[in-house]
Amino acid sequence: MTGQPQSGQLVAVVGPSGVGKDTLISALASARPDIVIAQRIITRAADAGGEDHLAVSEALFDAQLAMGRYAFHWGAHGLRYAIPASINAELAQGRVVVFNGSRKALPHIAERYPQLLVLMVTAPPEMLERRLRARGRENTREIAARLKRAELSAPQGAQVIVNDGSVDVAVARMLGAISRPERSA
Ligand SMILES: Nc1ncnc2c1ncn2[C@@H]1O[C@H](COP(=O)(O)OP(=O)(O)O)[C@@H](O)[C@H]1O
């Protein structure tokens, strides 16, 4: 893990499975091309559907970790996830860098990136299940496990983004939060 040159703004988008993190991040990228979206490295098949991640084997994940290629990493759902160390250069250039993160991993990430802004996306529980089924990336058993994890509480200091209406409205809420990061902490 590497430290953070702090002049840009690192933004974690977190929340339960199916709440819309990937959808909102992708819409945010279209609305604001100046914002950097970190491409995740995941031990998940490239054709699994959903986000455009970099698919790697466990062995390659470990090798790249040993070479210092990750800013930080975590495990969840039987998968491993990492954010590339290239975000440090982007932050040093003053860019806003957004990533799809893990609620559980936040304390670990915030140790290295103390000015981390956390956007916690929420939606009613029945909406999560409907959305996960519609997404179709996980099977019924995997969806049940993800819904169980939905109960993880909101991280302290997070700004809550309710995604229970249109994507555009939720993206506007995210942009408002990013422009006022001092309200987090
Ligand atoms: N505001 C919204 N309105 C309708 N459908 C949405 C909305 N946000 C997300 N979805 C849908 O919900 C499903 C789960 O969204 P996704 O972005 O994959 O969630 P997450 O990354 O949080 O697991 C997707 O099929 C997506 O199209």
Ligand SMILES: O=P(O)(O)OC[C@H]1O[C@H](OP(=O)(O)OP(=O)(O)O)[C@H](O)[C@@H]1O
């Ligand atoms: O600690 P948690 O907040 O529960 O997060 C655990 C993991 O779940 C999500 O992954 P992924 O994108 O694979 O799943 P999702 O799209 O179903 O949320 C999220 O991006 C984290 O990597």
